[in-house]
Amino acid sequence: MINKFSEHLSDNNGLTLVELLISIALLGVVVALASTMLVQSLNVIEPSMRRMSAGQLTELAKSELATYLRTATIPVDETEDTWTFTGYHPSTDEADLIHFEIIKDNGSVRVIAKDGEEEIENRTVVNYVEDLEINNVNNGFKIYVRVVDSDGNVAHKRATVRSRNLIDE
Numbered sequence: 001m002i003n004k005f006s007e008h009l010s011d012n013n014g015l016t017l018v019e020l021l022i023s024i025a026l027l028g029v030v031v032a033l034a035s036t037m038l039v040q041s042l043n044v045i046e047p048s049m050r051r052m053s054a055g056q057l058t059e060l061a062k063s064e065l066a067t068y069l070r071t072a073t074i075p076v077d078e079t080e081d082t083w084t085f086t087g088y089h090p091s092t093d094e095a096d097l098i099h100f101e102i103i104k105d106n107g108s109v110r111v112i113a114k115d116g117e118e119e120i121e122n123r124t125v126v127n128y129v130e131d132l133e134i135n136n137v138n139n140g141f142k143i144y145v146r147v148v149d150s151d152g153n154v155a156h157k158r159a160t161v162r163s164r165n166l167i168d169e
Helices: 004-008 015-070
Strands: 075-078 083-090 097-105 109-114 118-124 129-137 139-148 154-162
Touching: 015 083, 015 097, 015 118, 015 129, 015 139, 015 154, 097 129, 109 129, 118 139, 129 154
Parallel strands: none
Antiparallel strands: 075 083, 083 097, 097 109, 109 118, 129 139, 139 154
16 A cells, blocks of 8 residues: 555646546635635624724823823812813923813813914824813812714723822912
8 A cells, every 4th residue: 555655646647637636626615614714703803903992092081181280289170061270381492381271062172272373283192082071189280181083982981190290288
């Protein structure tokens, strides 16, 4: 038996058409099964990424707002969906006090920084914000952010931010 097999291997006639077709068909079956498994795994990953996105947006909003609030030198003054305070901006000399406005408008949160009449910064921090609260507390601020992402997933975050520059009165 082994002799017949080794004789067949030593034959240099190559593959027959039938052997080639069978190997291509088997390869096609293996690729089809592998691609089906890959597509199914991607269908599981995508919904979980969407669920995480609301939480990530909430964390982003909290950390971005905390960056500005840490520089505040006076407590936040609140009007409807607008919070104003004076603080230091990273792009200016530390001796220059800057006027900040945090504005919640149509689901987005914007920060505007002005040095006198000159606008230093005007940017959207995060979108999909349904609720935002910034309250003065002893030597700092309490932040509450609630985000509803494009798929309807909800996440919220509370944080206390201590200002480096607030003076206790």
